[in-house]
Amino acid sequence: MKTKALLIDLPRCTGCRGCQVACKQEYKRQAEKTTFFGGPGYQNPADLSAETWCLVTYNEVLVNGRHDWVFGKRQCMHCEVPGCASACPVKALEKLDSGPVIYHREKCIGCRYCMLACPFVVPRFEYETWNPYITKCTMCAHRQVAGGIPACAKACPTGAITFGDREVLIREAEHRIAGNPGGYVHHIYGMEEAGGTCVLHISSVPFEELGYVMRVPRSPMVAHTEPAMKAVPMVMLGLATVLGASYALRTRKQRDNQPAESGHIS
Amino acid sequence: MTNHWIDMKHADVVMICGSNAVENHPIAAHWIMKAKENGAIVVSCDPRYTRTSAFSDHYCKMRSGTDIAFVNGMINYALQNDRIQLEYVRHYTNATFLLNPEYGFADGLFSGYDQATRSYDRSKWAYALDPSGVPKRDLTMRHPRSVLQLMKAFYARYDIDTVCNITGTPKDVYRKACDVYTSTWAPDRVGCWLYAMGTTQHSHGTQNIRSYAILQLLLGNMGMAGGGVNAMRGESNVQGSTDMGLLYHSLPGYLGEPVAAMQTLSTYLERLTPTSNDPLSANWWQNYPKYITSLLKAFWGTHATKDNDFAYSYLPKTVGNHSYVALVEAMHAGAIKGLFCFGMNPAVGGPNSTRAREALGKLEWMVAIDLFETDSSVFWKRPGTDPSTIATEVFLLPAAASVEKEGSISNSGRWCQWRYKAVEPPGDARSDAWIITQLVAGLRKAYDAGGAFPEPIRQLTWDYGQDADAHGEPDPHRVAREINGYFTEDKDIAGKLWKAGDQAPGFAALQADGSTACGSWIYCGSYPGPNKADNRLARREKSDPAKDPLGMHPNWSWCWPVNRRILYNRASVDAHGQPWDPKRAVIRWNADAKKWEGDVPDGPWPPGEKLPFIMRPEGVACLFAVALVDGPFPEHYEPVESPIRNPMSAVQYSPVCKVWDLKSIGEPGEFPIVATTYRVSEHWQAGAMTRNMPWLVELVPDVFVELSPNLARSKGIRTGDWVRVWTKRGELKARALVTNRFEPLFVAGRAVDQIGIPWHWGYAGIAKGDSANLLTANIGDPNTFIPEYKAFLCDLAKA
Structure with missing residues (x-):
């Protein structure tokens, strides 16, 4: 199976936030209570959260001595070898061959190791609820299975978000950069970061000016997370006992309250 | 629109002036992006750096309300540098026409002005006629009384220095914009002009649009694929509303309003x-x-x-003026007893909304028909009001949304598209057609019992199958067949x-x-x-690229008139019916088959038999026009509230615009800052729909004012602070967003600050806040009476 990916072509982004709202609609996530703006420009909310998996950022940057307004997009990068999945003791996070890193909430024990393991600071925990889970973008794996494309890509009016085969999109990104060398920095963010991701960004300005995480290893995160995990088997055992009990309690509660939603993520 | 959203992809240059298309018409960006992919240059002209500016290749800042100076300078640049499509201008415009001796222009006034009535006698702006009553022409266009020569003299006053001194645009930036846009004079280069409310909402809004039309004609961009003057409508069906005569001054199909002097059909x-x-x-x-x-x-x-x-x-x-502001003023004066508000929210959307809210309180009754409780429907319990002092009886009728009823919608490109009913409306919500049908039935019953002049109501044809329907719902197909x-x-x-x-x-x-x-x-x-x-x-037939290379989609929905997708398309071909731009041929005369190919042409006649602009009695487009009451050429006047004296003439603001109350106009000494109002992608108009939608409220919850770091420093304001903004009419509180996207402008020898405020807010809904229209004035363009929302004077301070 060919690995799918998203290409985020930031110079094509108009900052309309159709993607951000389409994401909330697709997953029926709650609106957050915001006041004024949560970040530079029109950014809202302030950060990714348990309810916000896709976030457009607004960056006022100087380009050739002129003030420009450049938009960025934050979401799960869907690493080729995801640190979150390797850190998960119960395989609640799974990398699909088709690209998405998905979450099995029925397996999750709530340890939040995934949050620590993610170099992009993406997974979030539902601290506000009595029965919290991890949440994050799933690259609309369920839509892909049904032959669709991710909701954000579907909503984008200008083709700033393209869905397709990762290899093809990398060639497309290289083609766009080569065709307009003055319009892009020569960097496909996600081609090598964390060993490669299934969300690729290209930009007209250096990514650090858009607040992108730059101190990401080029090698897969698993190289950094696995030794750490191996060093603490006893801790794991203990944790597994405690959290396993909590898991048993929760699944019982879940069975009592609602039918399991098979195939539906989150 | 003369063209269509889809057609923008054919442009070589896209000028977005008087519009924030990318933010407020996000899908327009889809087509402009396709033009960019084909190498088009996009120019954005705006008082602030918007999401449209960020999307564009070239940005021109300008002072709000100075569009005419800006465009007249481009016209002058085209005329001075021979960047006009000469054969197009010669044969398809009235540049060759000679004017009679009575026409003249001096110090800001055209001939025929009467100070007492603040109006022009337009008979002074006439063509010189030959004995058969046909306008005299000079095809060389060298005659001193030819329109072209008079234009050259008129526009020569708009040199780059003069223009930039008015608009505040840096000269090199402006010169580049002139150069880029007028490059479309070449027959095989096309420029597309996009505008919206940033153009229209001025005391000279109609003349703003005229200036675009004149430039587009000189460059030969009308009737062309990728060209045109394109009004991007703000409501999805506002094109349909004007087509059907919902404005006060027209009947369906843009037939004129019968006025008191026209008592018989013959008059x-x-x-x-x-x-x-x-x-x-x-x-x-x-x-x-x-x-x-x-x-x-x-x-x-x-x-x-x-x-x-x-x-x-x-x-x-x-008799007299029945435009929006005039109606509000009449309500305020107690001359109007009742009001129906169909999807309209005057407590937020109209200018000087404090006055509009007061006016609603003078009514005996008011009916609001909407999806949500609007600010207007609860005006009687707005903050600071004692409901016991308001006698207006208010009814709120829940309306069905567009997806909850069958019918049609006409988009900006004049495509009328049929919509099926997707879901049942909730609760007691009903279609507008049902509500009107009930109203007609009730009025008939009342007139059956007596009353003055009952015939227009009693004899009205209303046979839309409502009696046959179990719920009394009229059949939209019957309505469409009657239309x-x-x-x-x-x-x-x-x-x-x-x-x-x-x-x-x-x-x-x-x-x-x-x-x-x-x-x-x-x-x-x-x-x-x-x-x-x-x-x-x-109709939903997909287009075959082999037969429809321009992608006009002739069998998708239907386009008025006669399914013509690009208006004035006879001007896209030469005298032999061959396209000026063969690679983007809209129509083409097939001499062998003796027929037109491509789009539906403007009339069936073979080339040369009739002049191309068939809706004009001249048969050609009017560079010089008597249609508007404020002048045959657009002249720069300052907005009614302006920080400077008019550098162009002694006439400060439009000599014929309508100012309802001079006492409500502020002076620059007291109000030194230029303000403008606008919308954001995340909210819709007066906000009834979006301020009740949590996902959108999350994105933009509060009213905010955008201002430059310079101005913020001088006032001690930081981003996030609450600030007060006030004008002669009223004041509001908003959060400050300090941004480099607003810059002071160097105008008439000094720096002038500008600020901007979106106007979507009110006191109903889940996101509450002050409407920017608390600040705007009851001033009307003399042709349309559209209010001057876009340029006024204010001051601000930290709250």
């Missing part, structure tokens, strides 16, 4: 039907009698007869017999003798048969 027609003695002019409006008669037959059916002037006397004849038109009696047209009840095939078949009825002549041909399968609005 109405005498005043409004244009004549031409030029055999080359198609003068299509000579068909006026057919269209008004057919409309009257649609309204009153068998009660409209030749003997009673087709019931013309039933139409109300207006298309039908024969009321058997009629022989050129040897073909049409039977009474047959649907009319197109507006060429409409008659002035009462044998046809038609609800809106421009829609004739949209539903030419009796069955649902005949409904061309519902």
Whole structure:
């Protein structure tokens, strides 16, 4: 199976936030209570959260001595070898061959190791609820299975978000950069970061000016997370006992309250 | 729009001036992006750096309210540098026409001005006529009284220094914009002009648009694929509303408003039907009698007869101004007793909204028809008001949303598209058509019991199948068939017999003798048969690129008039019917087959037989025009509230615009800052729909004011602070967003600060806040009376 990916072509982004709202609609996530703006420009909310998996950022940057307004997009990068999945003791996070890193909430024990393991600071925990889970973008794996494309890509009016085969999109990104060398920095963010991701960004300005995480290893995160995990088997055992009990309690509660939603993520 | 959203992809240069298209028409960006992919240059002109500016290749900052100076400078640049498409201008515009000696212009005033009435006698702006009554022409365009020579003299005053001193645009930036845009003078280069409310909402808004039209004509961009003057409509069906005569000054199909001086059909027609003695002019409006008669037959059916002037006397004849602000003022004065607000929210959306809210309190009753409780429907319990002091009885009727009813919608590109009903409306919500039908039934019942002049109501044709429906719902197909038109009696047209009840095939078949009825002549041909399968609005045929290389999609929905996708397309070809730009041919004359190919041409005549601009009696487009009350050429005047004296003349602001209350106008000494209002992607108009939608409220929860770091520093304001902004009319509180996207402008020798405020907020809904319209003034453009929302004076301080 060919690995799918998203290409985020930031110079094509108009900052309309159709993607951000389409994401909330697709997953029926709650609106957050915001006041004024949560970040530079029109950014809202302030950060990714348990309810916000896709976030457009607004960056006022100087380009050739002129003030420009450049938009960025934050979401799960869907690493080729995801640190979150390797850190998960119960395989609640799974990398699909088709690209998405998905979450099995029925397996999750709530340890939040995934949050620590993610170099992009993406997974979030539902601290506000009595029965919290991890949440994050799933690259609309369920839509892909049904032959669709991710909701954000579907909503984008200008083709700033393209869905397709990762290899093809990398060639497309290289083609766009080569065709307009003055319009892009020569960097496909996600081609090598964390060993490669299934969300690729290209930009007209250096990514650090858009607040992108730059101190990401080029090698897969698993190289950094696995030794750490191996060093603490006893801790794991203990944790597994405690959290396993909590898991048993929760699944019982879940069975009592609602039918399991098979195939539906989150 | 003369063209269509899709057509933007063909442009070589896209000028976005007077619009924030990318934010407020996000899907427009889809097509502009396609133009960019093909190498187009996008220019954004705006008082602030918007999401549209960020999307563009070239940004021109400018002071709000100075569009005419900006565009006149471009016209001058084109004229001075011979960047005009000469053959187009010579044959398809009135540049060659000679003007009579009475026309003149001096120090900001055209001839014929009367100070006492603040109006022009437009008969002074006439063509010189030959003995047969046809305007005299000089095809060399060298005659000193030719329109082209008079234009050159008029526009020469708008050199780059003068323009930039008014607009505040840096000269090199402005020169580049002139150079880029006027490059489309070449026959095979096309420029597309996009505008919206940033253009129209000024005391000279109509002249702003005229200036675009003049430039587009000089460059030969009208009628071309990728060209045109394109008004991007703000509401999805606002095109439909004006097509159907919802504005106070027109009847369906843009037929004129009967005024008190037109008491009979013959006087109405005498005043409004244009004549031409030029055999080359198609003068299509000579068909006026057919269209008004057919409309009257649609309204009153068998009660409209030749003997009673087709019931013309039933139409109300207006006296004076009935535009929006005039209505609010009349309400305020107690002259209006009741009000229906269909999807309209004057407590937020109109200028000087404090006054509008007061005016609602002077009504005896008000009916709001909307999806949500709007600010207007709860005006009587707004903050700071004691409901016991307001006697207005308010009714709120829940309305069905567009997806909860079947019907049509007409988009900016004049495509009328059929919509099916997706879901049932919730609760007691009903379609607008049902509500109106009930109203008609109730009025009829009341008039059956007596009353003055009952005939217009009692005899109204209202046969939309409502009685046959279990819920009394009128059948939208019947409405659509009436809009298309039908024969009321058997009629022989050129040897073909049409039977009474047959649907009319197109507006060429409409008659002035009462044998046809038609609800809106421009829609004739949209539903030419009796069955649902005949409904061309519902067509959804994909286009074959081999047959439709421009992607005009002729079999997708239906476009008025006669499914013509690009207006004035006869101007896209030369005298032999061959396209100026063969790679983007809209139409083409096939001399062998003796027929036109491509889009539906502006009239069937072979090339050369008729002049291309068939809706003008001259047959050509008007660089010089008498149609507008404020001048034949657009002249720069300052907004009514302006920080500077007008550098162009002694006339400070439009000499004919309407200022309702001079006492409500502020002076720059007291109010030194220029302000403008606008919208954001995340909210919709007066906010009833979006301020009740949590996902959108999350994105933009609070009213905010954008200001430059310079101004913020001088006032001690930081991002996130609450600030007060005030004008002569009122004040509001908003959060400050300090941004480099606003910059002070160097104007008339000094720096002038500008700020901007979106106006979507009110006191109803889940996101509450002050409307920017608490600040705006009751000032109207003299042609349309659209209020001057976009440029006014204010001051601000940290709250």
